[in-house]
Amino acid sequence: MRNRIANILVTLLLFLPPAVVGSSVAVISVAACRTVHVATVPSEVQTVIDLRLASLAQVGQALSQGALDQAAFTQVMREENAAWSYLRTRSSGWTTPADFASAMQTQVIGTQVAAEKSEAGEFTPEQQAEMIAALRTAWSAVETYFKKEN
Amino acid sequence: MSAEKPLTTPEILDRLEDQLDSLEGSLSDKDAAREWLREFRLPLASLSANALIGLVQSRVAGTTDAMLTASMRKLSASELVQVMHSNAAALQQIADERVREAALIQATKNKLSEIAAKYVMSAILKVAGFAV
Numbered sequence: 001m002r003n004r005i006a007n008i009l010v011t012l013l014l015f016l017p018p019a020v021v022g023s024s025v026a027v028i029s030v031a032a033c034r035t036v037h038v039a040t041v042p043s044e045v046q047t048v049i050d051l052r053l054a055s056l057a058q059v060g061q062a063l064s065q066g067a068l069d070q071a072a073f074t075q076v077m078r079e080e081n082a083a084w085s086y087l088r089t090r091s092s093g094w095t096t097p098a099d100f101a102s103a104m105q106t107q108v109i110g111t112q113v114a115a116e117k118s119e120a121g122e123f124t125p126e127q128q129a130e131m132i133a134a135l136r137t138a139w140s141a142v143e144t145y146f147k148k149e150n
Numbered sequence: 151m152s153a154e155k156p157l158t159t160p161e162i163l164d165r166l167e168d169q170l171d172s173l174e175g176s177l178s179d180k181d182a183a184r185e186w187l188r189e190f191r192l193p194l195a196s197l198s199a200n201a202l203i204g205l206v207q208s209r210v211a212g213t214t215d216a217m218l219t220a221s222m223r224k225l226s227a228s229e230l231v232q233v234m235h236s237n238a239a240a241l242q243q244i245a246d247e248r249v250r251e252a253a254l255i256q257a258t259k260n261k262l263s264e265i266a267a268k269y270v271m272s273a274i275l276k277v278a279g280f281a282v
Binding site (some may be wrong): 134 | 233234237248
């Protein structure tokens, strides 16, 4: 029986064109890497994403009824900075494209500078709303990026 | 306060060139970056503000958080919002690319499984002594 299975496997390899064998190995390797990569993303990251999206939705709602005061908007930017800093640190050990690391850096520093500018009263209500919209887009993109099926 | 007019890409390129001197890095790195910026002015014109800033910084040695922070502090609130929008769009592009890759990998795996199944069947029939 064991010999028969071995024969089948050898015959199978002989039958498969080299290109198919090569492609299979490549695809399986890529798929394996991606599986490992996805498996390393902890559920707490999804929790952070969910919390930030929910919080920004509330802020967006509040902004639609009028500007946030300086202190409240600064606080939101600080929370954003903490969340992006967390994600940047956690994702530093994962297999992500170089562009992703660069985008994380921009998110972290952008929110830090936004908090400083907000504290200095530099944001207009329109700019506050625009900033929140940009951050919501960014979190949605990150959520798509880390979806299990990806 | 009225919102400032967003910068055009050529204006951003001009500003980046002006800002090169204030960035950290050796003089030769800065000169190389300046030359590179001029040489690739046309192809660079289609890139987002954030991508441009990232590209210039990657051409100057020792890109650090401090350097990027200093660079961003010089932007107005309106420009900062613009950079964050560009960055969100870049993240969306990365995510979309990943979704496309995942779909392609899945489709290829399915196709390979189909092909492999045919070969397995042929092999079984051959080993079992049936003509294929």
